[in-house]
Amino acid sequence: MKAVYGLYAEPELAQQAVDNLRAAGVADADITVISSEPFEHFEFGHRDAKTVMPWMAVVGGLVGMTTGYLLTSVTQMAWPLKTSGMPIVSWWPNLIVIFELTMLGAIVASVITLLVSAKLPGSRAGKLYDPEVSDGYILVGVENPSDPARLEPALAINGGRVKSVES
Amino acid sequence: MDRRHFIKLTAITGTTAALTACGNPENQVIRFIPEEDIVPGVAVWKPSICPLCQAGCGVLARVMEGEAEVFRNGQPGVIRMGLVKKLEGNPADPISQGKLCARGQAAVQVTYHPDRLGSPQRRVGERGSGQFKPISWDEAIAELVGTLDALAAAGDQGALAFLTRPRRGRRLDLVAQLLARFGAKPPVAYELFSDDVLRRANAMSFGSHQLPTLDLEHTRYLINFGADFLGTWNSAVAQSVAYGRMRQGQGGLRGKFVHVEPRLSQTGANADEFVAIKPGTEGVLALGLAHVIMVAGIRQGSAAGRAGAVIEGWSAGLADYTPDKVEQRTGVKAAKVERLAKEFASHLPAVALVAGAPLAHTNGLFNALAVNALNALVGSVGQPGGVAFAPQPSAAVVTRPLQEILAANTVPKVLLVDDVNPVFASPASWQVKDALLRVPFIASFGSFIDETSALADLILPDHSFLESWVHAAPESGSMTAVPVSAGPAMRPLYDTRSTPDVLLDVSRRLAKPISPALPNTFEELLGADTPKGVSPRTPKGVSPHTASGDGRTTGGDKPFLFAEAPRAKAEGLSVRYTDPQFDGDAAQYPYHFMPYPSQSFLDGSLAHLPWLQELPDPMTSGMWCSWVEINAQAAEKAGIHLGDLIEITSAHGSVRAPAVPSPGIAPDAVAMPVGQGHTMFTRYASGRGVNPIAILAPSVEAATRQLAWSATRVKIARVGGPDASLILFAGATRERPEETHGRGD
Amino acid sequence: MAYRWGMAVDLDRCTGCEACVTACHAENNIPTVGAGQAARGRAMHWIRVERYYEGDFPDVRVKFRPVLCQHCDAAPCEAVCPTYASHQSEDGLNAQVYNRCIGTRYCGNACMYNVRFFNFFNPEWEKPLNLQLNPDVSIRSVGVMEKCTFCVQRIKAAKVLIKSENRDLKDGELQPACAQACPTTALVFGDLNDPESRVARLSHSPRGTKLLEDLGAEPKVTYLQKQAWYEPDAH
Amino acid sequence: MNRTLTKPLADDLVRPLFHTSVWFYAIVLTAGTVVACGAAAWAFQVWNGIGVAGIRWPVFWGFYLVNFVFWIGISHAGTLISAILRLVDAQWRRPVTRCAEVITVFALMIGAMFPIIHLGRPWLAFWLFPYPSSREIWPNFRSPLAWDFFAINTYLTGSVLFLFLPMIPDLALVRDRSTGWRRRVYGFLAFGWRGTTTQWNRLESAMQIMAVAIIPVAVSVHTIVSFDFSMATVPMWHSTIFGPYFVAGAIFSGIAALIIAMAVLRKTLRLEAYLQPIHFENLGKLLLLMSLLWAYFVFAERLTVWYGNEPSEMAVFWATQRGEYAVFYWTMVVCNFVIPLPILGIRRLRTITGCVIASLGVLVGMWLERFLIIVPSLAHKQLPYSWGTYEPRPVELTIMAATFAAMILLYALFSKFVPIISIWEMRAGDRPATPSATGDHS
Known part of the structure; x- marks a missing residue:
């Protein structure tokens, strides 16, 4: 799996990263947000809220x-x-x-x-994850992006760190 | 497979399959060949006679196949045999009429009691220690024969005494005959709750030295002076059957039942009217009633004939017995005396009955004579709905009182004891045990080691009644004379022998055999006076009551009741009233002490049967224990509550028992059931409760010398709180207990 | 025709003698629990004679009342049993299937008559008292509820008998042990469906009442109340 | 607010998992010993027969059923309260929910054992399960005991899920912070949780639905427990008030248990920063409310009986009011009402200590209440001849002590292996309740 993602301490920044990705043409469904708590009060936390x-x-x-x-x-x-x-x-x-x-x-x-x-229980192998999430960081990223380089600027917001996964 | 499991399997399956399948050594026992032809699962009914009291109820024993551990020729083993499973009243028996009391139902446990002696025993420990070792019958009989031969050789046959119960029947006849032929004095008979006072009174009043038979079925008015006729007295089953008909069986006529006693007994509890009376003054009330009847002109005093004539002042109209005077002496209101007298005399047939405590006073004979006179006055003797006397097949055996062997100068040298336990059932002040300890040689025929047989040097255990020929000649209870005999209902479990057979055997083996020789066995002896060809048969029905098997019944079938009662010569005595004398000063000993025969154990002889131990007392619901009944309000005042430990002290000793406050007893009396307090009487009775008889004064009824067991005064003291010895089945005594009443003050 | 077993108890005849109690023990292999257990409330008496005092000495009266399983039509003990150990048989008996009982004791609580008894331990009969055991009646093990069966073993045997003899059951031919022993015939047993039977006639007596009738268990035991004495001449 | 602040919070709350104090071993050892004694006592009882207990004719139910009702009542602390607080989105619930839900699960497990312990033939307890016997007879669904089976199992299933589902993110957190075997175990238990938006959304939805579903189930459970009694025409059992009366009593004792558990956790795990006086204050108010409600029910019940004056009920009434059980009755009134009322009613007294004292009283009082419901009624049924008494035997006392020890043991172990305060919920709680202006695109 290849992936590029940013880690953000503040949900406002994560929201901004999500917005940037959208602006960069990434489909909503391809944006992965991983957090150590639910963010009901932010838009990115409401994506995919509809359920049967x-x-x-x-x-x-x-x-x-x-x-x-x-x-x-x-x-x-x-x-x-x-x-x-x-x-x-x-x-x-x-x-x-x-x-x-x-x-x-x-x-x-x-x-x-x-x-x-929620695909539980499931394996995390081959899926985007960063243990720093459990320290409170919010992960915003894209798995198997077609053009990782183009997305990095979208994720590079002040206060966030951009990481990428190769292989 | 553990022992308990083993029992269960045999009990449930009744087959050997489960036993032979496993290799436990316990099961590798000798198997005897079945001795009889019994179909598994099919019941056979065999007649017998209940031996537990004098009533002599005919029973049917339900016999089914089972596996028993038995002794044969001194060898233990397992055998499939017919086992008695249950006793029912024999419908063909005129006494039980197919019914049976609680004690009779439990009689089957005598046979299967785990502490029953299985073979002759020779004493090894101190007398009274209860330590015996098994010996063979040859040894035992040889020892007894040797002892008797030694007496005979010394010409001292008179030093042989035979102590037994005064039960009418061939067994006692045989004993008396053997004693007479050996040269000994007649048998000594002892019964704690003896009816000899009443027999004597009946002889004086009516010329019949025996107990009356009641025709309650046709009675319209019954005044009962203290007789526990529905519980323990005389022929309780027969009397109960008739009582049921008196209540609901006369087509709308329902007899009235008035009970006179200081304590509400189980019998009294059924009365329409309970009349509380001062102890020992029952005769006064009876004469008071007679007085009113005579004064009112309902009956003439002369109608009482001889029964009236023996009462002093009868012919003068009993001027000393006006209702007011009766009230003074008895505590029964004068108006009530008047009313009862008029009701009694105007609802004929009416009958008065007396037995039990009223006769166990120093003036007991007077009380009995007074009631007899009342009966005679209203013409209820020998009449339907009254009392009558059954003709007896043979004269009653003459017996001697226990006192004759108690005195130091009349100690027998050889004493044979059969089915009686005076060491337990007599006041400590009589010192029966000391007297028996002075007897050089005692042999007992008992099946159990009790306080008396523990003093024996030799025990030759009898078969149980279900294993042997039995015979009874009840003196009362039936409209038909019913001497009855029955054969064994099952084969013996143990190496025991029928006592009559042993006696006959001994009589033949004596150096100078008794002559003329008697039959070889009790069976032969009974056969001699029994019509042949009446053998027990197996009924087809599965339901016991469909069985019609019957014993060999002898004697006439003629109804005797309406025949004129036999009249012997008047003795020309007239008896006057004397106040009952109580042992103990009224100031120091403020309570009348009223021991009463326990519904379960009678005089204590049945305390070894676990069913009866666990049977709740009808009045208190006590099980497995002793108790003291005390008036509820008096107890409340004295701060005595249910279960508190009470010490009852007479001038002759004291006992401790838990208190049961009861509304059914006079405030100046305390009552205790007799039967518990055995020191040695099988695992179920030993060391359980206390024996109230022990603290009785040695008072006797003045005329008959019978123990006056109601004539002791006691004091009581609360010595502690509940000690858990009181075991009651019931919770509350009232249907709506006071503490649950209302909505508060 | 189906049977409907019932009983009439004539309180005017019952003297409180308790012959029924011992008869029941003998017939139904009811264990004797001993003094220690009896003190702890484990005594088993499928039939008991209740005694109630009224008034105080000397104006005291006593009521005796034999109480056994009332074999209620709407027996409260039945529905509460989770395993159907307690249920109504076709003959209207309140049946207790020992094998199905797991010992919740709920039935014992639900029964307002307190006529159900529990085997707190495995029963024991000290040898050779076990030889007396009735082979027609099963022995109940620890943890099982038991109660009056109207001597169902006798009922079964009687049915086999009349079938083999091809006849009807005669009234009074079949009796449970208590009724058979009862000296005063206070207990009358029979088929309530047979209008001519003694029990059916007694059940319609004006003296007839049901115990705790208001609670709606619809018992099949009728109590004939004690009558008061009256002077026939006074009327 | 700086989000990195949540790292120390997580550090704080997982600390007990990685650092073990001597006290933990002491508690586990002591409680474990008592539990082992209880197990031995039960084995003794199974081997010898239920007769070693004090139950007797006619009091066929005793301490075991008292404890059954008591523990099932305690179980109403957690899931029910937690569900209600979740539904109304009470923010102060966040540190409380998990300690509460754990009580439910363990109390239910303990409580559900008693009907088996008290059986005459416990080895056949599985006959209560809904399956056909060899003769194809199913259990009798008319029996309240069968209802118990379904109600308790539904409640237990729901409560375990209700506890476990929100635990998954925290288990994932522990997984991320541990190594070796711990990492594998927590990793397995975390179900591969990542924390994607979808997962969080589904979790929240499931919790909402379950909160809605579990409330009627919880109410039904104690109602059905009350039906075990009220279905029988036993004096003072046969009453329509029993359902709500039992539910109220259950919540009452449940809150008391929760307060005590929280106070203990607060001290032993040094969670003063999370379990704050406000939480005790709020729970104390709830406890006060339940105390008043309880008093209302008791008064209604007593008045009805007293006014009706029905003989058999009056026998029970007086036995408890002024007879042999009066001392227990009045102790109960003092513990459940007289003590809690001033302590919880006066703000100055409604401290943590005050709440704990009141809660201890309530636990004693509510235990006595169950005893007073069960025993005096059975001892005084309609026919006074058959009245009886009841005294517990050592085996009953041992097993009862063991269940309290079991609760302590299970709680100690649980708080040793799982963060007893929900970390993610605490984190979520740190966020201001108002929606952020920046993120709202809709």
């Missing part, structure tokens, strides 16, 4: 609900044992199990969506 996760949560909840319904009702009918004079399929108590499984489905679906869409 809430819908997946709803779908997961529905799957859980159906599972809960089938688990309770079908097993109760499969071997009808009478207890406490209750109906064989007893809705009131079953609703509790159905509720729990609905919520479990939603949670699990959200987490699966998270893992899939």
Whole structure:
């Protein structure tokens, strides 16, 4: 992997670097921003914010609900044992199990969506990263740029250090 | 495979497969060939007789195949055999009528008790230490024969005494016969809760020296003076069966039950009306009722005949027994006396009953005679709904009282003890143990080492009743005379022998055999007076109550009840009232001490049965323990709470037991169940609780010399808080306990 | 026709003698726990005779009341069991399947009659008391709840018997151990579906009540209340 | 503000991972020993039978179930509070959330053990799982214990995820700062986290959704725990108030546990700069609110019973109010209300020490509350003949002590291996809340 990137101590500078890259004709999707914290209040932190996760949560909840319904009702009918004079399929108590499984489905679906869409767990091999990020620096860079030399000026903002990865 | 597992497997599977499969040495036991033809899993019903009290209930034993560790010819081994699993009342038996009491249900544990003696024993330790070593039957019988021969050789046959219970039946007959033929005096009989006072009174009043049989089924009004007829007294099962019918069985007529006692017993707890009375004044109340009945002209005094005539002042209308005077003496309100008398006399058939504590006073005979006279006055003797006397197949054996062998100058040289434990069941002040220690040779036929058999030099353990021929001739309890015998329900587990057979054997082996010779065995002896051809049969049903197997029943089937009661010659005595005498000064010993037969253990002879130990007492729910019942309000005043350790002191000793405050006892009385406090009586009873009999005064009923076990006064002292010895099954005593009432003050 | 087993308890007949208690122990292999365990509340009595005092001496009265499993139609013990160890059988018995019981003891809490008993330890019978054990009744191991079964082993045997003899069950032919022992016949057992049976008739007696009826468990045991004595002549 | 300032912050918060004090070993050893005793006690109980515990007829549930409810209640400190604070974006939550969520996870694990410990045949506990037995019978879903199974497992799953997901960036941070085996272990746990914008966005979304989902689950968990009691017609159990009453009590005891945990961490890990008096102040206010809420529920419950005067309930009422359990009852009232009210109500007293004292009281009080709910009612059911008592046995006390030790042990170990304060959330918190003018292109 080849890459060129800058490390910035301040998010304002990172935002500027992102803006410069855009100005240099780099597509939004090709700009990598890596940070040790989320920057909700900066534009660069909002890129790619759209996600199907809430819908997946709803779908997961529905799957859980159906599972809960089938688990309770079908097993109760499969071997009808009478207890406490209750109906064989007893809705009131079953609703509790159905509720729990609905919520479990939603949670699990959200987490699966998270893992899939955030590519976790994943390998960092061949991907742009710099351990200095964990010290608080914000990394803005481009992986496999077509013309690294042209991008370096865009990243060279006062207060940032430009690095490049060869091989 | 551990030991416990082993038991479980045999119990659950009942097969040998699991046992032979593993190589544990414990399982490599000798296997005897099955002795009988029993189909696994199929129950057979065999008749027997419950031996635990004098009632003599006929039972059916449910026999099923099982694997038992047994002794055969001195050799231990495992055998598949028929084992008694459960006892039910025999529906064909006129006494039990297919029912059985809690004690009878537990009788099966006598056979399987882990501490039952499996072979003859010779004493090795000090007398009373309980240390014995097993010996063979040959040795044991030779020793007994030798001892008796030595007596005979010295011409001292009179120094042989046989101590037993006064249970009517062929067994006692045999003992008496053998003693007589040997040249010894009649057997000595001892029963703590003896009914001899009542028998004597019945002889005086009605000419029948025996216990009455009640026809409660047809009674409309019952006044009961202290008899625990639903619990421990006389023929409790038969009486309970009839009681059930008296309550709900007469088609809308429900008899009234009035109970008179200073303490609310289990029987009293069922009464419609409870009349608290001063101890020992029951006879006064009975005569008070008679007075009112006579004065009101409902019945004429002469109607009582002889039963009235023996009461001083009867013919004069009992002027000393006006309701006011009765109230003074008994504490029962005059108005109540009037009302009870009129109710009693106007709801015929009515019956009055007396037994238990009222007769265990110095004036017990008077109390009994007074109640008899009341019965006679309302014409309830020998009548439906009244009392009657069953004709007896043979005269009762004459016995001697225990006191005859206690005195230093009448100590027997050889004492044979069978099924009685006076060392435990008599007041310490009688010094029974000391007296027995003076006897040079004691042999016991007991199955267990108890306080009395521990003094024995030789123990020749009897079969259990389920393993031997048994016979009983109940003197009461049935509309039909029912001497009954039954064969063994199962084969013996151990190297034991039936005591009657041993006695017969000994009688033949004596240097001068007893003559004329008796049958070889008890079975033959019973066969001699039993119609042949009635053999126990196996019912088809699986449900026990469908069984109709019955014992060999002898005696007439004629109903005797309505026959005129036999009348012997009047003795021409008239008895006058005397105040009951209590041992202990009322100022120093303010409480009446009322020991009572425990529902579970009677006089303590059943304290070794674990089911009965764990059976909650009907009134207190106590299990595995002793306790003192004390009036709840009096306890509150004295700062005594549930479980507090109380010391009860009489002039003759003291015992400590936890307190149970109860609303069912008079404020000037404390009560204790009898039965616990064994020092030596198997693992289940030894060292458990205390024995209230020990501190009783040696007072006796004046006329009959019977122990007056209700005539002791005591003082009490709280000596500590709960010591965890009180084990109750129940929580609260009331359905809505006071402390949960209301919304606060 | 399906059976519906029930019992009538005549409190006017019951004398508190507790013959039923021992009979039950003998029939159902109920372990004796011993003094130490009894003191710690582990005594097992599938049937017990409750005793309640009313009033104070000398105006004191006593109520006896045998309490056993009421075999409720809407038994609160059943639904709470997570493994169906406690459930209603076809005969209307409140069945306890020992093998399925894992010992949550929830049923014991839910039962308002406190008639369920728990095996806190493996039961022991000191030899040779084990020879008495009823081979028709399984032995319960540690950690298992147990309770009155209306002597289901007798019910099963009776069904086999009448089938082999091709006949109907006679009323009164089948009795649990407690009813069989009861000297005063205070306990009457039978088929509530048979309107002619003694138990069915007694269950409709005006004296009949159910224990804790308000709690809605719909017990199949009917208690016939004790009657007061009245003077027939006074009417 | 200079962003490089966040390096010392990270240095500070990962320090406990790389420097071990003697105290750590002392705590682990002591707590470990007690836990081992508890394990031995349990083994003793399984071997000999549940009878070695004090439970008896008719008090079939005792200390084990008291501790079950107590620990499940404690578990409501973390995830629930953390989720609420996240949803309302309370900034002061940042140093608190992880210590809180850890409590949830460990308390749930500990609490969920008790229903197994208390079983008569614990080796068959898996029969509670929803799978068919060899006879194809499934568990009875009408049983509150089956509901417990689902509720606790959902809550535990959610809570573990809720704790673990926001831990990933911090694990990545530790990975970057360590070498050797640590680097490999943390690298594995960090799931290859880089911190790309997408990853941060997905993480935030997931946390938002889970926060929404976990709140009703948490409420349901303690409601269902309360159903274990209120479904039975046991006097003073059979009450509709039990659901909210239990949830409130759970949050009450949970906050108390959190305050104590934070105070301990603050001292032992020298986190004074991060866990500041303001955090205790705020949690103290919450605790005060819950104390008032708790008192309200207790009053409502007691009044209803007293006014209704139903005999069997009055038996329990009086047993706790002035009978054999009164000493516990009034101790509970003092601990849960009389002590916390002035301490937390008067600002001057609402110090860290004050909050800790009040919290200790609440923990004792809430434990007693669970005892007073379970035991007196079982001991006084409808038929007074069957009333009983209950006394714990050594095995129950040992296992109970072991669970407290287990909490300490697990907490010590966790704070040893994971930054107990979320570094990235602290960093994010350092940023001014107003959007930056320079970066906003939309």
